[in-house]
Amino acid sequence: MDDTKTVLETRLRAVFDAVETGADPVLRPSDHADFQANGALALAKRLGRQPRELAAEIAAAASLDDLCETVEVSGPGFINLTLSTSFIANQLSAMAADDRLGVLGSEPENVIIDYSSPNVAKEMHVGHLRGTVIGDALCRMLTYVGHHVRRENHIGDWGTPFGMLIEHLIDVGEEKAVLELSVGDLDTFYRQARASFDSDPTFRDRSRARVVLLQSGDAETMRLWQILVAESVRYFDEVYAKLGVLLTDDDIVGESAYNSMLADVVRDLDGLGLLVESDGARCVFPPGFTNRNGDPLPLIVRKSDGGYGYAATDLAAIRDRVGRLGATEILYVVGAPQAQHFEMCFAAATMAGWLPDGVRVAHVSFGSVQGADHKILKTRAGDRIRLVDLLDEAVERAETAIAEKNPDLDAATRGSVAKMLGVGAIKYADLSTDRTRDYVFDWERMLAFEGNTAPYLQYAHARIRSIFRRGNAAVPDPGPLPLLTEPAERDLALALLGFNDAVTSTLGSWNPSRLCAYLFDLATTFTGFYENCPVLKAPTDELRTSRLALSDLTARVLAQGLELLGISAPDQM
RNA sequence: GCCCCCGUAGCUCAGCGGAUAGAGCACCGGCCUCCGGAGCCGGUGGCGCAGGUUCGAGUCCUGCCGGGGGCGCCA
Numbered sequence A: 001m002d003d004t005k006t007v008l009e010t011r012l013r014a015v016f017d018a019v020e021t022g023a024d025p026v027l028r029p030s031d032h033a034d035f036q037a038n039g040a041l042a043l044a045k046r047l048g049r050q051p052r053e054l055a056a057e058i059a060a061a062a063s064l065d066d067l068c069e070t071v072e073v074s075g076p077g078f079i080n081l082t083l084s085t086s087f088i089a090n091q092l093s094a095m096a097a098d099d100r101l102g103v104l105g106s107e108p109e110n111v112i113i114d115y116s117s118p119n120v121a122k123e124m125h126v127g128h129l130r131g132t133v134i135g136d137a138l139c140r141m142l143t144y145v146g147h148h149v150r151r152e153n154h155i156g157d158w159g160t161p162f163g164m165l166i167e168h169l170i171d172v173g174e175e176k177a178v179l180e181l182s183v184g185d186l187d188t189f190y191r192q193a194r195a196s197f198d199s200d201p202t203f204r205d206r207s208r209a210r211v212v213l214l215q216s217g218d219a220e221t222m223r224l225w226q227i228l229v230a231e232s233v234r235y236f237d238e239v240y241a242k243l244g245v246l247l248t249d250d251d252i253v254g255e256s257a258y259n260s261m262l263a264d265v266v267r268d269l270d271g272l273g274l275l276v277e278s279d280g281a282r283c284v285f286p287p288g289f290t291n292r293n294g295d296p297l298p299l300i301v302r303k304s305d306g307g308y309g310y311a312a313t314d315l316a317a318i319r320d321r322v323g324r325l326g327a328t329e330i331l332y333v334v335g336a337p338q339a340q341h342f343e344m345c346f347a348a349a350t351m352a353g354w355l356p357d358g359v360r361v362a363h364v365s366f367g368s369v370q371g372a373d374h375k376i377l378k379t380r381a382g383d384r385i386r387l388v389d390l391l392d393e394a395v396e397r398a399e400t401a402i403a404e405k406n407p408d409l410d411a412a413t414r415g416s417v418a419k420m421l422g423v424g425a426i427k428y429a430d431l432s433t434d435r436t437r438d439y440v441f442d443w444e445r446m447l448a449f450e451g452n453t454a455p456y457l458q459y460a461h462a463r464i465r466s467i468f469r470r471g472n473a474a475v476p477d478p479g480p481l482p483l484l485t486e487p488a489e490r491d492l493a494l495a496l497l498g499f500n501d502a503v504t505s506t507l508g509s510w511n512p513s514r515l516c517a518y519l520f521d522l523a524t525t526f527t528g529f530y531e532n533c534p535v536l537k538a539p540t541d542e543l544r545t546s547r548l549a550l551s552d553l554t555a556r557v558l559a560q561g562l563e564l565l566g567i568s569a570p571d572q573m
Numbered sequence B: 001g002c003c004c005c006c007g008u009a010g011c012u013c014a015g016c017g018g019a020u021a022g023a024g025c026a027c028c029g030g031c032c033u034c035c036g037g038a039g040c041c042g043g044u045g046g047c048g049c050a051g052g053u054u055c056g057a058g059u060c061c062u063g064c065c066g067g068g069g070g071c072g073c074c075a
Helices: A004-019 A039-047 A051-062 A085-096 A126-144 A161-172 A174-182 A186-199 A201-215 A219-243 A255-271 A310-323 A336-351 A387-405 A411-432 A454-470 A487-497 A499-509 A513-532 A541-565
Strands: A027-029 A035-037 A068-074 A078-083 A110-114 A148-152 A276-278 A281-284 A299-302 A329-335 A360-366
Touching (some): A004 A027, A004 A035, A004 A039, A004 A499, A039 A051, A039 A078, A051 A078, A078 A085, A085 A487, A085 A541, A126 A148, A126 A219, A126 A329, A126 A360, A126 A411, A126 A499, A126 A541, A161 A174, A161 A186, A161 A219, A174 A186, A174 A219, A186 A201, A201 A219, A219 A387, A219 A411, A255 A281, A255 A299, A281 A336, A299 A310, A299 A336, A310 A329, A310 A336, A329 A336, A336 A360, A411 A454, A411 A513, A454 A513, A454 A541, A487 A541
Parallel strands (some): A110 A329, A329 A360
Antiparallel strands (some): A027 A035, A281 A299
16 A cells, blocks of 8 residues: 555655755644645745745645645645545555555665673673663564564673683582573672682682683683573573563574684784784774874774784674675664764774675664663662563562452463563563663553553553454454544544554664654544544444444554564453 | 763653644543543643754754763773
8 A cells, every 4th residue: 555644745745846856845744734744945945935835836736636635835834734534544444454554665675683682691681671672673673664684692602701700610510500590590600700700819810711711712611611601592592582572592693603703804904904003902093083182092903912802893793794694784782882882893894895885884772771860770789680580570560450450350361461561561661762862760650551651552452452342343344444524533544544654763763762652642542532432332333333443453553563562462451 | 181872841751943842640620321430621830051053943053051971902
């Protein structure tokens, strides 16, 4: 089907283009009509014409009679467009018949999306939560519009801490260590290793020697390292399953995966004359970056001790993803503090020719999760909160709330619904705030059944499904055009037709909060419809069918929208 | 000290250079012969400060104030 807003925009663009090549109609949703085109104002200014006069000319030339009921020039030169009911009804009917609910496909890109990235032998905490949830939602949407999406979980499975972790593994004993790691007590394991490293000089020496063995590929050391990795990955899988994200073992491409390419990266950079030796380290100095003294800031590729820095790994990844995997777009869903690092990496990779024209790379950064005190979320004891504990508590709280609000629900259903609500609430809280901002974590708010929350949207969906259950009504065929006589019916219809725009604009900014805002608006608009337009008790059969169709389409959009966010929508709750 | 991000209602957040800046929570006042009241209607209340660009600025630019983060061998 053709998208409603796109149809209007295309039609207007042709007329604007005839006046001045490339002129933008600036079509926006409007408070004064269904849409408004603001482009005549700027265009009139450039041409030295009267804005209202030009707007009237454009409105007439566009001949929108088949789409619009009224086209009016208003204010200083806005073109207000009110769609005709028959056009809306036709669009809605096409949307209902469309498996993709009117969401347009995109020219397929080969997208690699790098997200989650926990560290081996370290607990997953709330800091990993946001990136995992946002990255996952973007994967779902990118796939939905037709891109080839490759997920990569760039886990921290290499580097100097592994000397200490392996030595600790030896001290604890393999069996006991595996047991400790398998129950998910990664923090204790890591802390004990750290404590030994800090307090015991002998252990410290052993750790350093072990790092050398690891880097040289010593077989026994590799075997021990592999135990740490395998046990951690098993644990990550549990967390991902609980969280309900797409990531699996197949998506793991840890830092160690690039070890064999690091020497080539250095060789290539050197060959291009981009490497400069500075204090014993080999660095790229991308222009425009300075340190606190105003001196050029280095991207350290090879450390003075001969080891590779993480910049080397990130550069190797870019080179490999573009060169071998044919990525046309690479997204890094990583926290905001690493912004400068990525800017420098992208600059260096561009200098090296590893990011040719036509390949887009972006740091999709996000803000931190804060406690009520506006500091990084911690437990009362001052520890980082484990992600699993957070999820368990959310499900517990959701179950309590459901038991209170719907005591008739059987225990099994209540349990499964509690998981959908609890996990959904946490994910939605992460997704519904502009991703670049820090956000304040608040149990009460995210689990509330009012306001812009997952439970509210899930409830709106369940309530619609219950209409069909209570009324013993079948979902109507998409054939007949809906009747849109009441204002509330028309409002709902227009809201439904905005789904494509919501998904498109979310992907344009990689900001899932756009889709969240849309779904919340749709749900509240439906409530208005539901208050004003009896569905099962509609005055005529024809109207009943029409309203059932509107209700069903709303439920489908809500469920699909939540699905794109990685959130489940139960039929009852 | 330099660089980046952020300052919108009491709180948490939307606002794509366009018309009278919107929600939710909280607070106040209404609504029930209601298909799920987990509701609906109304009210109180706001763009950190000062300049500038523009026909038009919460949005763009400059400075200041406030908060967070980064700034050479951790990732």
